[in-house]
Amino acid sequence: MGIQDIIEGKRQWRAHLARVKALPPDYQIVYKEIQRYYFKVGPLELTEGDLLSGLVDFFEEGAAAGKGVLELIGDDVAAFADGLIKDSRTYADVYQESVKQKPRK
Amino acid sequence: MDDLTEMLKGTLEGCVLQIIGREETYGYAITRRLNELGFHGVVEGTVYTILLRLEKNKLVQVTKRPSEQGPPRKFYALNDAGRKELATFWAKWEYVSSRIDKLKEGGR
Amino acid sequence: MSFWETITGSDLTREWKAFEVRAAALPPDHRAAWEQIKSHLFLYGDFTGRNLMPIFDGALGLLEETAADGQSIHDVLGDDIEGFCAALAGGEGARTFRDRWRAQLNRNVARKLGRLGG
Numbered sequence: 185m186g187i188q189d190i191i192e193g194k195r196q197w198r199a200h201l202a203r204v205k206a207l208p209p210d211y212q213i214v215y216k217e218i219q220r221y222y223f224k225v226g227p228l229e230l231t232e233g234d235l236l237s238g239l240v241d242f243f244e245e246g247a248a249a250g251k252g253v254l255e256l257i258g259d260d261v262a263a264f265a266d267g268l269i270k271d272s273r274t275y276a277d278v279y280q281e282s283v284k285q286k287p288r289k
Numbered sequence: 290m291d292d293l294t295e296m297l298k299g300t301l302e303g304c305v306l307q308i309i310g311r312e313e314t315y316g317y318a319i320t321r322r323l324n325e326l327g328f329h330g331v332v333e334g335t336v337y338t339i340l341l342r343l344e345k346n347k348l349v350q351v352t353k354r355p356s357e358q359g360p361p362r363k364f365y366a367l368n369d370a371g372r373k374e375l376a377t378f379w380a381k382w383e384y385v386s387s388r389i390d391k392l393k394e395g396g397r
Numbered sequence: 398m399s400f401w402e403t404i405t406g407s408d409l410t411r412e413w414k415a416f417e418v419r420a421a422a423l424p425p426d427h428r429a430a431w432e433q434i435k436s437h438l439f440l441y442g443d444f445t446g447r448n449l450m451p452i453f454d455g456a457l458g459l460l461e462e463t464a465a466d467g468q469s470i471h472d473v474l475g476d477d478i479e480g481f482c483a484a485l486a487g488g489e490g491a492r493t494f495r496d497r498w499r500a501q502l503n504r505n506v507a508r509k510l511g512r513l514g515g
Binding site: 209210213214216217218219220221223224225226230231253254259260261262265266274275276277278279280282 | 448449451452455456458459462463466484485486487488491495498499500501502503505506509510513
């Protein structure tokens, strides 16, 4: 499974992106930057949960209520992004654990 | 009073549990309640991250209901585990605040 | 046996080929960065590729997405690709990089929202 298949297959992924595109511009910017951040950090929720689609749900609600995106999540976007993956393990964690289990010769 | 973020960090989850414990409610209403209480720096995004964690830790029951404006809203109610967690939060709070009061009064 | 042989000679081949197809669609700079990221991440993969696959996948997703946005490779990875890869794999300096990514996120948002406001 790949990141592009996050939401069960490419068609859903495209539908997901269409939802992102329907958001107001400020929301789109913040969504994209958060997604990019998650690609680097690599939380397991990216592929195993509904982290991104849940985020779009939340953004759609905020936009529908007529709020600006920073009004909704605060100025510290990174703190918000980290809050969403607070207890989540990352691919790097999993990798590091596998290294410890199989020590190098 | 501004910039309570750091100080509130450990307690905000308990506050949200308490609000949900009163009656089933949704993110925006919870945020407004906290703002009215005097925590002006708390934004919906912060509450959202807390709600997501409560949901993940199975402390709340979530129901989607249609709303007048825009997409359906997620409503949150405490389940048994959530009520237990809330009781634990208040017990911890009593302990910490009583210790800190004692410190302030110059006791040991 | 090299890591390359390990993964190309295994059931991971198909998954790996899909990566290369995606990489081939990248603009030259981003494709070059992909090659660099591969060679650096291989250093971590001397036993099995499987646990590195999601990390490769995330790196490729990042390249695809920033290429689509027209961002330069330097904007995305900075100067230190080696350090970047170590951080991706959770190695030394991962925390420093996480802080840097965090700052980058806020900076990008501020810049782009500023541009939006005119």
